[in-house]
Amino acid sequence: MKIDPVLFDTLDALARDGWEEAEVFAKKGRSRTLHFSLSHPVTSLRQEEGWAARAGDGRKSFFYAAHGTPVPDTLWPEADGKGLRLATARPIPQWNVPSSLDAPLVGESEAQALFEGLARELDHEFPGARLLAGHLDDGSSESQLVSRREAVAIYRHRVAALMVEATAPGGRQQRHGPLSQTLTMVAKDARQLNPKAIARRLADRLLIAQRGQAPHRDRGEFLLAPDVFVPLLSALTPLWIGPKADQRAAAVADLAGRLGSRALTLIDDGRLPGGILEAPTDGEGQPTRRTVIIEEGVYQQPLLSWSQTPSRPALASGCCHRPSWRDLPVQGPSHLYLKPDETTSVASLLSGLSRGYYLLSCDGVPQIDFEKRRFRLPVSGFAIADGQPTGSISRAELTGTLPALLSGIQAKARDLTFFMASVGLIGSPTIRLRGLELRSRA
Amino acid sequence: MPFSRLDSSAISRTLAQVADEATDVADSFFERREDIELQADGSPGMRVWREEGFAIRLMRQDTTWLAARDGISPEVFQQALRRVARAMPRTAVSTPPLNVEPWTSRPEASEIQAFPSAVVRAVKAHRVSFPFELTVRRHRRWVRTIGTRLASGCEAETFYSIVSTLPWGRHGALVPDLRERSAETLASNLVRSHLARDAAPPEPYQGVLVLGHAATAVLLHEAVAHALEADILSRSGHPEAAIGVQMGSPLLNIFDDPASAPKGVRRTSDDEGFPVIRRCLLRAGVVEQPLCDTIFARCSERLSAGAGRRGSRHWAPTPRSFHLELAPGDTTSQDLVSDAEGGLYLPEADRGYLDPLSGRFTLHFPYGRRIRNRVPEEPVGPCRLQAQVSDLLDKVRGVGAEVHAAGAGWCAKGGVKLPVWATAPELRLEGLEVTP
Numbered sequence: 065m066k067i068d069p070v071l072f073d074t075l076d077a078l079a080r081d082g083w084e085e086a087e088v089f090a091k092k093g094r095s096r097t098l099h100f101s102l103s104h105p106v107t108s109l110r111q112e113e114g115w116a117a118r119a120g121d122g123r124k125s126f127f128y129a130a131h132g133t134p135v136p137d138t139l140w141p142e143a144d145g146k147g148l149r150l151a152t153a154r155p156i157p158q159w160n161v162p163s164s165l166d167a168p169l170v171g172e173s174e175a176q177a178l179f180e181g182l183a184r185e186l187d188h189e190f191p192g193a194r195l196l197a198g199h200l201d202d203g204s205s206e207s208q209l210v211s212r213r214e215a216v217a218i219y220r221h222r223v224a225a226l227m228v229e230a231t232a233p234g235g236r237q238q239r240h241g242p243l244s245q246t247l248t249m250v251a252k253d254a255r256q257l258n259p260k261a262i263a264r265r266l267a268d269r270l271l272i273a274q275r276g277q278a279p280h281r282d283r284g285e286f287l288l289a290p291d292v293f294v295p296l297l298s299a300l301t302p303l304w305i306g307p308k309a310d311q312r313a314a315a316v317a318d319l320a321g322r323l324g325s326r327a328l329t330l331i332d333d334g335r336l337p338g339g340i341l342e343a344p345t346d347g348e349g350q351p352t353r354r355t356v357i358i359e360e361g362v363y364q365q366p367l368l369s370w371s372q373t374p375s376r377p378a379l380a381s382g383c384c385h386r387p388s389w390r391d392l393p394v395q396g397p398s399h400l401y402l403k404p405d406e407t408t409s410v411a412s413l414l415s416g417l418s419r420g421y422y423l424l425s426c427d428g429v430p431q432i433d434f435e436k437r438r439f440r441l442p443v444s445g446f447a448i449a450d451g452q453p454t455g456s457i458s459r460a461e462l463t464g465t466l467p468a469l470l471s472g473i474q475a476k477a478r479d480l481t482f483f484m485a486s487v488g489l490i491g492s493p494t495i496r497l498r499g500l501e502l503r504s505r506a
Numbered sequence: 507m508p509f510s511r512l513d514s515s516a517i518s519r520t521l522a523q524v525a526d527e528a529t530d531v532a533d534s535f536f537e538r539r540e541d542i543e544l545q546a547d548g549s550p551g552m553r554v555w556r557e558e559g560f561a562i563r564l565m566r567q568d569t570t571w572l573a574a575r576d577g578i579s580p581e582v583f584q585q586a587l588r589r590v591a592r593a594m595p596r597t598a599v600s601t602p603p604l605n606v607e608p609w610t611s612r613p614e615a616s617e618i619q620a621f622p623s624a625v626v627r628a629v630k631a632h633r634v635s636f637p638f639e640l641t642v643r644r645h646r647r648w649v650r651t652i653g654t655r656l657a658s659g660c661e662a663e664t665f666y667s668i669v670s671t672l673p674w675g676r677h678g679a680l681v682p683d684l685r686e687r688s689a690e691t692l693a694s695n696l697v698r699s700h701l702a703r704d705a706a707p708p709e710p711y712q713g714v715l716v717l718g719h720a721a722t723a724v725l726l727h728e729a730v731a732h733a734l735e736a737d738i739l740s741r742s743g744h745p746e747a748a749i750g751v752q753m754g755s756p757l758l759n760i761f762d763d764p765a766s767a768p769k770g771v772r773r774t775s776d777d778e779g780f781p782v783i784r785r786c787l788l789r790a791g792v793v794e795q796p797l798c799d800t801i802f803a804r805c806s807e808r809l810s811a812g813a814g815r816r817g818s819r820h821w822a823p824t825p826r827s828f829h830l831e832l833a834p835g836d837t838t839s840q841d842l843v844s845d846a847e848g849g850l851y852l853p854e855a856d857r858g859y860l861d862p863l864s865g866r867f868t869l870h871f872p873y874g875r876r877i878r879n880r881v882p883e884e885p886v887g888p889c890r891l892q893a894q895v896s897d898l899l900d901k902v903r904g905v906g907a908e909v910h911a912a913g914a915g916w917c918a919k920g921g922v923k924l925p926v927w928a929t930a931p932e933l934r935l936e937g938l939e940v941t942p
Contacts, residue, residue: 099822103740104801106822108572109589111582114557128613131557131576139612144552144619145545196741196863231863242742244863390555 065161065218070134071210074117077136079212083119085148087211088134089347090115091389095203098175102196107172110203114389120148129390151370153214154377156351159335159344165220170202170254178226178259185263186230193232193270196244201225202254207347207386215349223340224254225484228262232270245269245425250484252340269425272444276458278504279447285420285474285498286462287413290481292423292443293492296469297330297402298485299430299439304330304357305383305395307373309366316437316466323363324470327405327495330358332367334382334398340482341489347386347393355381357400361471369395385487396487404480404493413477413496415451421502422446422453423462437466442505457502464500472499507660508558508607509536509650514657516602520583523599524564524591525654531565531800532590533653533779536578536606537819542615543643544622554613558606561819564590565801574820578606618642618666621684628686628693636700641669642684645925651779658779664770665925667916670696674703675872680914680925682768698853702873702885707942714846714877715891715935718853719906721871722832723913723928728858729867729895730760731827731926732919734787736802736809738862745796746806754791754899759833761786762797762813767829767927768911778814778823785813787830791899797825817922826919829927835905842904842934843877850889850940851875851882860895867895871940889940901938906931 071088078086092113099106116129119140125148126141170178183195202224209217231244247266251257303313317323334352336342346352348370356364365379373379384393414422423445431440444458464472475496482491517534525532538558545553560583561574573589575582580601587599622640629635645667650660666684670677670692677699681688717725730753732738739745764773764782775781778800786794798806799814802825814823843851852874859868869891875882891898913928 101737101740103737104568104570106570106572108574108820108822110574110820111576112820113576127553129553129555129557131559139609141542141552141554141613234864242863244861390557392553 065206065220067208067210067216067218068133070136071208073136074134074138075210075212078117078119081140083212084121085125085150085212086117086119087150087209087215088115088117089207089209089386089389090134091205091207091386093203093205094169095201096169096172096175097199097201098172098179100179100195100198107175116389118148118150118392119143122147127392149371150211150213151215151348151350153211153216153349154351156217156344161220162338162342164252165204165222167222167253167255169204170200170224175200175202175254178254178257181259182228182263185260186266189263189267190232190270193230193267196229196231198226198228200254209347209349211349217345217349219343219345221341221343222252224251224257225249226254226257226262228266230266230270232274234274243270243273245273248484250340250482250489252338272424272446272456272458276444276456278459279457279502281501281503283501285417285496286500286502287417287420287422287448288495288497289422289424289445290479290483290492290494292426292441293402293495294483294490295426295430296439296441297400297492298490299432300466301397302434304332304400305367305397307366307368310363312434313363315434316470317363318467318471322361322471323358324361325473326360327473327476328358328361328470329356329403330400331356331403332381332383332397332400336399339399339489341398346382346384348382348384350380350382350384352382352398367397367400387487394487397485397490398488399482399491400488401480401482401491402476402493402495404478405476406478408475408477410477410479410494413475413494414448417448417451417496420448421457422448432466439463439466439469459505461503461505462500463503468499469497472497474498507662508538508648509660511605511607512536512650512652513603513605514652517652518654518657520587520600520602521562521652522654524587526593527566529567531654532563533651533656534560534562534583535777535816535819536560536650536652538648540613540646541643542613542618543641544618545641552613556609556613559819560586562586562590563822564592565804566592568801570801570822572822578604580604615644617684618644621689624686624689625693628690629696632693632697634697634700637673638696639671641671643667649777651775651777653779656779658775661773661775663773668692672696672699674699678915680916682770695854699873702887705873705885705887707887707889708850708874708876708940710939710941711850712937712939714849715938715940716842716846716849716851716877717855717933717935718851719910719912719930719932721852721855721913722930722933723830724855724858724915725869725933726760726830726832726928726930727827727913727917727926728860728869729898730787731762731797731830732860733862733865733895734793734796735825736796736798737824739796740802741862745798745802746808748793748796749808751793752791753788753793753896755902756790757835757902757905758788758791758899759786760788761831761833762827762829763831764828766831771925771927773828776812776814777816778811780812780814782828783810783812785810797827799823799825815924817924821922824920824922826917826924827926829929831928832905832909832930832933834907834909834931836907837904837934838907839932840880842906842932843880843882846877846880849877850886851877865895866892867898868892889942891938891940893938898935898938901935902933903936904934906933908932
């Protein structure tokens with residue numbers, strides 16, 4: 065991979081215009097999308113190519129983005145507003161481009177086969193259920209960046225995202241017709257998406273929605289599927305990201321300064337091997353790295369960008385991302401995840417649950433009250449006794465204090481699963497925890 | 507107009523090479539957009555986005571193929587055409603000339619820079635003071651559709667989005683211009699929000715609700731327009747089956763008319779090149795004509811195309827509303843709040859959601875006012891209205907006589923963000939429950 069010389073030409077043009085700080089970013093990509101619906105399937109092939117420049121000095125700056133390849137003689141807008149300071153280049157550790165990036169995009173017939181297989185498996189798992197809609201997007205991209213601070217970066221990504229919605233007849237709890245459930249998932253390659261596993265997850269959710277009862281107020285032990293714990297991790301990002309994150313986390317820690325149980329190790333890794341967004345640099349050309357935020361319950365450091373730790377640059381992670389050429393760099397995780405336990409299966413966690421709940425899906429947005437250190441999360445799942453499901457529960461709410469949530473984690477499985485966040489990916493394995501409360505939200 | 511010099515005959519002939527079955531429809535959609543933004547935090551100062559591109563679409567029976575590209579040139583046009591072709595033509599695919607006007611001027615939007623101070627002045631005129639920051643963005647878009655059967659003229663839209671960041675939350679608005687009146691309307695909304703910032707949410711309440719112009723517009727969009735989109739209707743049956751169904755109170759006469767939208771965003775054709783129509787969604791509460799694009803209109807003699815919209819060239823068109831109008835009733839504002847002691851006046855709704863399968867509808871209000879002695883008085887905090895759509899629309903008991911352009915906002919159905927506009931009167935509802 066080689067930087068397109070026109071990026072340097074455009075950077076030179078900005079320098080000739082007298083800009084002390086200047087950066088040129090370019091991104092091109094292609095994606096195949098299959099939108100499945102009962103009435104009209106749509107297959108799209110998109111090719112996108114665009115670029116952006118930031119330039120400024122101590123007092124003023126501008127941002128300009130356009131389609132195509134960079135144009136050195138662009139009519140730049142008037143600079144205005146605050147000044148601009150860009151990141152100084154830092155050494156980028158050795159990086160081997162993953163071979164998985166070279167896999168071709170999923171074909172139209174492969175995408176159709178995925179949905180057909182999914183519909184078939186769903187019918188098998190839950191007779192009467194049907195696939196209502198689906199959206200598969202499989203894409204690859206290449207990004208390049210150069211700046212007047214000697215930053216030179218080039219990286220590629222390969223991401224497949226799937227959304228499926230299924231419907232089933234409503235049960236006695238649904239007074240108003242059929243019900244539907246939606247699943248979203250992400251993979252490096254659409255071929256990694258398994259129709260049978262997805263159909264099972266959809267069937268579980270439909271079953272719970274159809275037959276689930278609102279629970280009585282209860283405590284006990286809980287198994288939280290990744291679909292449930294990831295929204296909480298995501299809502300708690302003010303504790304993990306930014307220069308004041310450690311202060312916020314300290315307010316949640318116990319008197320000894322411990323934030324969570326020994327099972328709580330939280331990591332962000334822009335170079336996660338096999339990770340969907342693994343890359344040598346971020347969207348500002350800064351090297352990515354593995355950052356341990358919490359190790360065995362003890363807070364280590366928040367995720368910081370280069371500008372947030374000027375006096376200790378070693379603490380910085382490359383964590384400013386550019387989802388598209390239209391976007392300015394935005395701080396966020398790459399692969400933020402709760403470290404799994406590779407020796408433990410979900411089945412063994414479940415069989416060890418004498419009385420409790422296996423919460424499979426999050427039915428809404430978590431509500432976090434940082435002042436009162438409390439959270440609420442709408443959930444549904446199964447009641448469990450002696451490792452076996454005894455009934456399904458829905459219209460439930462998991463609630464408790466943030467210290468109880470973080471210190472209540474007893475064990476983890478190996479099924480680390482990532483989900484798209486507003487920026488980057490957040491992942492978790494299934495976890496077992498206690499100290500929380502389940503109540504009805506009916 | 508960047509696309510006025512496109513040779514529609516040559517493009518149409520080229521597209522005809524892939525539309526090789528009798529019922530095939532092929533079209534090309536050209537798009538140019540420019541956004542200019544002044545950020546509240548000023549870092550970096552002026553932000554400019556300029557882009558153009560096109561998409562080629564082939565519809566055969568019930569399937570659509572779309573190839574979208576950034577940039578416009580005969581070479582990439584030919585590549586995209588090959589992508590949607592189901593079988594390669596026997597002769598070489600011809601390349602049409604694509605004469606597009608280049609960007610010539612430096613990006614500039616001085617009106618954006620002047621607007622924040624106009625809003626500050628308008629807020630001061632209310633004799634209140636509170637901190638706020640404004641992010642103002644000008645959106646300009648030019649589109650043209652040329653197909654094997656239709657070629658529209660070049661359409662242009664210009665409007666502004668404003669995000670106000672306040673200590674107690676954010677407030678978003680879309681306006682067709684940045685004149686003094688827009689600044690005053692925004693200032694009034696911010697002041698109302700300021701006065702209600704510490705108000706407690708109301709206790710669960712069932713009784714009279716009077717929705718202001720803006721809240722009515724959101725209700726129309728979420729509960730009526732989305733419910734009558736052909737793709738949404740098709741999830742539970744044939745869209746045509748909705749025609750003739752009594753969906754709400756006989757007081758409701760609701761239209762979607764892109765041609766009467768505010769100046770600057772008016773349209774004469776939709777994003778599929780079809781001439782727009784003044785579409786009567788509900789006449790006396792009865793469904794007359796659902797929102798429909800080409801692909802659904804092809805399957806029915808009773809459905810009319812003309813409401814196909816694209817978030818951008820990279821998305822296939824879907825049926826969406828553009829500019830909703832609720833015809834005025836004969837009730838004065840004073841009569842709407844009469845016999846409503848203890849009721850709620852809800853001027854704005856910040857979001858709504860319709861579950862298309864169950865028909866369950868939720869509308870969120872950031873604040874409201876308790877009606878005392880036929881006047882909206884003490885503020886109440888955030889609350890929400892939940893009901894079945896049919897119940898909700900059946901509970902309309904009064905439609906105001908005075909209509910305002912209000913309730914414009916972003917609609918993000920299916921992740922595709924589009925501006926929507928509305929002209930609406932106030933609305934009186936009875937017997938519905940509002941909860942905190």
